[in-house]
Amino acid sequence: MKKLGAHPTGLKPDGSPMYTLPVIHDDSTGALISDSALIAEYLDKTYPTEMIGSKTAPFALLLLPQMIREVVNGPSAEYVTRNYLPRFGISSFATWTMSEEQRVAEWEKVKEFLGSVHAMMKAEDRWIMGDEVSFADFAVGAVLEMLKTLFGKDSEEWKGVVGWHDGRWGRMMTELEKYSAVY
Structure with a gap:
């Protein structure tokens, strides 16, 4: 990462720079960006038609x-707690609870978010950008896969999601399966 010139994404406990993935290098602009949130912001700003990432x-x-x-182990949970929870005004998920009203x-x-994506698409579109799979499909698919994994494929929550918007998200997840093999 240092050799590439990527910026560190944080600091190690000893104060030295920490480098994590992902990182992208955009050949068309020369931009080199690390940190998922910054990458998503860059892609949204530079390629507004790929509007899903952030x-x-x-x-x-x-x-x-x-x-x-x-899922997350102790050190990772501490990192998430320290770096992401303040964005939501939450100090600890260990003690934080969501009321049924908040959950709903x-x-x-x-x-609503998925509905806004659905509204951009034509009824016959397989992918968010039309006929070609794009970053937007993988971004939405990744989050949907997390929902399915964390709540369970047989959960009422997941059954609701795959049925929303004329079943589009269930069909998308089926289409994305061919890209999920790891070699």
Whole structure:
């Protein structure tokens, strides 16, 4: 990362620079950007038609507590707590709870976000940008995959999501399966 000239994404406990992935180098502009949020902001600003990357914030309050409680190890949970929770005015997910009313409101935000994407698309579109798979499809697909994994493929939450907007998100997830193989 240093050799590439990428900026550090944080500091190690000893104060030295920490470099993490992802990082992108945009050949068309020469930009070299590290940190997921900064990459998403750059892509949204530079390529506005790829408008999905940083727009997935409505998912955060539903996903982060589940991730910290069920998936993330201790040091990673501390990092997330220190670097992301303040953005939501939350000091600790260990003690934070969401009322049923708040939970319903957050799911409604997710549905509204996906509805805005759905509204941009034609009924026959397989992908967000039309006939070609794009970054936007992978960004939305990744967040949907997290929802499915954290809540469960048989959960009422997931069944609701795949049924929204004429079943578009279930179809998208099926289409994205061919890209999910790791070699």
